[in-house]
Amino acid sequence: MAKILIVDDDPDITESMKVVLEERGYKVICAYTGEEGLSLADKEKPDLIILDIMMETADKGFDVARSLRKAKAHKDTPILMLTAIEERTGLSFKKEAGDEVWLPVDDYVEKPLKSKELIKKVEGLLKKR
Amino acid sequence: MEDIKSTSSLIERLYWCIRLRWIAVGGIISTVVFASNILRMPLEVGPLYGIALFLGVYNAAFLIILNSLKKKAPLDITSAANKIANTQISLDLFSLTVLLHFSGGIENPFIFYFIFHMIIASILLTRLASFLQATFAIILFLCMVFLEYKGLLRHYPLEGFVPSTLHNNILYISGVSFVFISTLYIAVYMATSISSRLRQREKSLKEANTLLNEKDRIKSEYVLRVTHDIKEHLSAIEGCIEPVADGITGALNERQKDLLFRARDRAGKLIFFVKALLEITRLKLTKRIKTERFSFSDLLKAIAEDIRLNAQERGLNFISDIDPSIKDIEGVRVYIEEAIHNLLANSLKYTPAGGEIIFKAESTGGRFLVQIKDTGIGIPEDELPHLFEEFFRGRNAKRIEREGTGLGLSITKEIMDMHKGRIWVESEEGKGAAFYLEFPKRLLYNESLL
Numbered sequence: 214m215a216k217i218l219i220v221d222d223d224p225d226i227t228e229s230m231k232v233v234l235e236e237r238g239y240k241v242i243c244a245y246t247g248e249e250g251l252s253l254a255d256k257e258k259p260d261l262i263i264l265d266i267m268m269e270t271a272d273k274g275f276d277v278a279r280s281l282r283k284a285k286a287h288k289d290t291p292i293l294m295l296t297a298i299e300e301r302t303g304l305s306f307k308k309e310a311g312d313e314v315w316l317p318v319d320d321y322v323e324k325p326l327k328s329k330e331l332i333k334k335v336e337g338l339l340k341k342r
Numbered sequence: 343m344e345d346i347k348s349t350s351s352l353i354e355r356l357y358w359c360i361r362l363r364w365i366a367v368g369g370i371i372s373t374v375v376f377a378s379n380i381l382r383m384p385l386e387v388g389p390l391y392g393i394a395l396f397l398g399v400y401n402a403a404f405l406i407i408l409n410s411l412k413k414k415a416p417l418d419i420t421s422a423a424n425k426i427a428n429t430q431i432s433l434d435l436f437s438l439t440v441l442l443h444f445s446g447g448i449e450n451p452f453i454f455y456f457i458f459h460m461i462i463a464s465i466l467l468t469r470l471a472s473f474l475q476a477t478f479a480i481i482l483f484l485c486m487v488f489l490e491y492k493g494l495l496r497h498y499p500l501e502g503f504v505p506s507t508l509h510n511n512i513l514y515i516s517g518v519s520f521v522f523i524s525t526l527y528i529a530v531y532m533a534t535s536i537s538s539r540l541r542q543r544e545k546s547l548k549e550a551n552t553l554l555n556e557k558d559r560i561k562s563e564y565v566l567r568v569t570h571d572i573k574e575h576l577s578a579i580e581g582c583i584e585p586v587a588d589g590i591t592g593a594l595n596e597r598q599k600d601l602l603f604r605a606r607d608r609a610g611k612l613i614f615f616v617k618a619l620l621e622i623t624r625l626k627l628t629k630r631i632k633t634e635r636f637s638f639s640d641l642l643k644a645i646a647e648d649i650r651l652n653a654q655e656r657g658l659n660f661i662s663d664i665d666p667s668i669k670d671i672e673g674v675r676v677y678i679e680e681a682i683h684n685l686l687a688n689s690l691k692y693t694p695a696g697g698e699i700i701f702k703a704e705s706t707g708g709r710f711l712v713q714i715k716d717t718g719i720g721i722p723e724d725e726l727p728h729l730f731e732e733f734f735r736g737r738n739a740k741r742i743e744r745e746g747t748g749l750g751l752s753i754t755k756e757i758m759d760m761h762k763g764r765i766w767v768e769s770e771e772g773k774g775a776a777f778y779l780e781f782p783k784r785l786l787y788n789e790s791l792l
Contacts, residue, residue, distance in 0.1 A: 223574070229581035236590045325577035325613060328584050 215339055216240045216257060220250030220277060221265035221295065226324070230263065233328040234335065247277040254287055261339055262287070264318070265295045278318050291338040294321040349420045355466055356408055356427060363401045363434070370394045370441065384501055389444040397437050404430060427466045431475050434459055439482040446500035447490045448515055449508050453522065456483070460526055464533030472534050476526045483522060487515050558626075565623045573616045580609040611745055618749040622732065625677075625756040638671035638710065639664065641679060642703050649686045649701065657695035665704040671781060673761050678781075681757040681765075684750045685714045685777045692742055693718030693774070708783050715776040721769040729767060730755040738771065754779075 217239050221227045224245065231241045242257055244250035254262065262281065266274035274294060281287040319341075322334055374390045377383045407426065411419050438459070442450050456479055463472040489495035490509050499506030508514050585591055587602040594602065646662040653660035671678070689699045697717040704711050719738050721729060728734050733748035740746070758765045762782055769775035 223578055225578035226581045229578075229585055233585045233590055236585070325580045328588055328590060 214238050214240060215260040216242070217261045217263060217335065218242050218244065218250065218254055218257060218259035219263045220244045220247070220274075221263070222246065223265070226265075230326070230331060233331055237332060239335070247274075250277055251280055254281060254290075255284070258286060259290065261291050261293065261335060263293045263295065263335075265324075266321075291320075291341065292318040293334055293338060294318040295324050295326065296321050349423055352423050352427065352466065353408065353412060353419075356404075356423065356430070359430060359462065359466070360401055360405050360408070363397060367394050367398045367401070370397070381502070383503060386444055386498055390441065393437055393441045393444070397434075400433055424467075428471060428475070431459055431463050431467070432478060435475065435479045435482060439479075439486055443486050443490070443495070444498050446504065446506075447497060447509050448487050448518055449500055449504045449506065453483070453518075456522070456526060457529055460529045461533050464530055464537050469534040469538065472530045473527070476530045479526060480523050484519060487519060491515060562623050562627045566620065566627065569616050569620045569623065573613065573620065576609055576613045576616060580606065580613060583609060615747045615749075618747040618753065622749050622753045622756055625753065625760065628760070633673050634675065635670050635672050636675050637669065638678075638703075639666075639668045641675065642668070642682075642712075645679065645682055645686065646701055649690065649699070652690055653699055656690060656693075658690065658693055659698040660701070661698065662701040663703070664701075668703060668705045668710060671710060672784070673781070677757045677760065681754045681779065682712060682714075684754045685779070688750065689714055689716035689718060689775075692716070692739060697774075705783075710781040710783065712779040712781070713776060714779075715774065717774040720771040720773050720775050721767065722771045726767065726769065730765070 217234055219227050219230055219241060221230075221243075222245050227243050227245070231243060234241050242253055242259065244253045250262075250264070253259075264274050264278055278292055278294065281290065281292065319338055320334055322330065371391070371394050374385065374387055374394075378385045378387055404426065411422055411426075435456070438455060442453060445452070459479065460472070460476055463475045467475065486495070487509070490497045491512070497506065497509050499509075583602060583606045586594070587599070587606045589599075642662075642664050646660075646664065650660045650662070686699070686701065693699060693716045699717075700713070700715040702713040702715075704713075719742065721736055722738065725734075725736050729736070730751050732752045734751075735746050735748045755765055758779060758781075764780040765778065767775060767777050
């Protein structure tokens, strides 16, 4: 069964997602900071990464996503980004010169997330692989 | 900002003076015609018409100068505008004096007309400049009177109107001169006092307004921070309740299910409310947003399809009529989508089964008009003016949905304001409602909406 890494600094939201995914049969590992996320990604090599956009600082999620994409091991790993409403309207999307892909994630969902929607998104992304 | 506004209002007033001067030219000509042809006064009409012509000519010159000045940026032209104002008034005073000289001098009752120039000077110029113009007027007047008295300048009497010996009467001219001088100075003093008091009041109103706007902004930023935090916690609460309520962590007995469902519902409603509040606060704070050009027709069709399915499920007849000539629009796509969607969602909510919703979009002239009409519960007449206020909920709406945010229409209105559009409503309670959204086709500013 697939292995999923959740990177989110909110332990309650992380735990609730973990419960839903584990009941579904996935193996779930959690990281609570960007750095922890990157090191766990290297160590565990997950099949899917769920990434929160805002940890400690706004847009920290983007930096983590970009770092993941730069690493060979996770270049093609599907990333599901958790956003809040402001990001949906494009206000904090930044385009940086030199970046090939400015939005280095495969899909994004708005928090809070219903369990059915989470499962649907996760299965959809894993199927694409 | 202060200077720009006062310069542009000065320019407006100068245009007003030019209009007045045309009237003055007409007045002079008609008075001369009347006096010489009807009253049969033996006047030297030549010089009098000459002054009228002179007035007309320099008025036209000022008009041309002002028109070319208006094209430049307001800050560059402040001193030029002031010079024009002063020059106009001085020339007017000179013209009036010459006019009076050729028509009886001190014996002509039209010497009262100097007052008009004092009033205008007090409005247009600084206090010092106004007093200087008054002094200039007095000097011109006294020169004319004195030179005529001394015989150095010919006197043109108004025969049959007034005894032409008055201009030689030193007592008379002293008396009139004294009254003239005092009248002009007092008039300027009074008018400039009023004028400066008005300017002060305007200034403090402007300052109060700026302060209010600043306070509103601070409040909005505060609301933003607070609701953001609230939303974080609510999301976590909902996230934790949901899997349990859905039975994912194990089967629940009826009681557990019931209470958890209630908790989840309320958390959901609160999140919905907080999101709406966040949205409208953010809309208010947004000064500069990036607009894009996108296919309005695609958006309208997508919304129509989405609503059609929804309407069918509720047993409502949905008619969409989108003008095929609609192509692109400039704006923020998610906001425009939200504005239209809000209105349609309301129609779905407040129209009972068997009813009808009409979604129409047309392109006329310089604008797009989107109409959303339904045969729903409608809006009571006394509530129509308050409809777009924040947190306002209609009483018959409350009967259908007890807890609503009252923010949907406010958000829609903010979005329309942002796009320099308009929104209005027509409704009859019990019969239905029709909402109209008007979008301009071209925005004045390309990248930002202020």
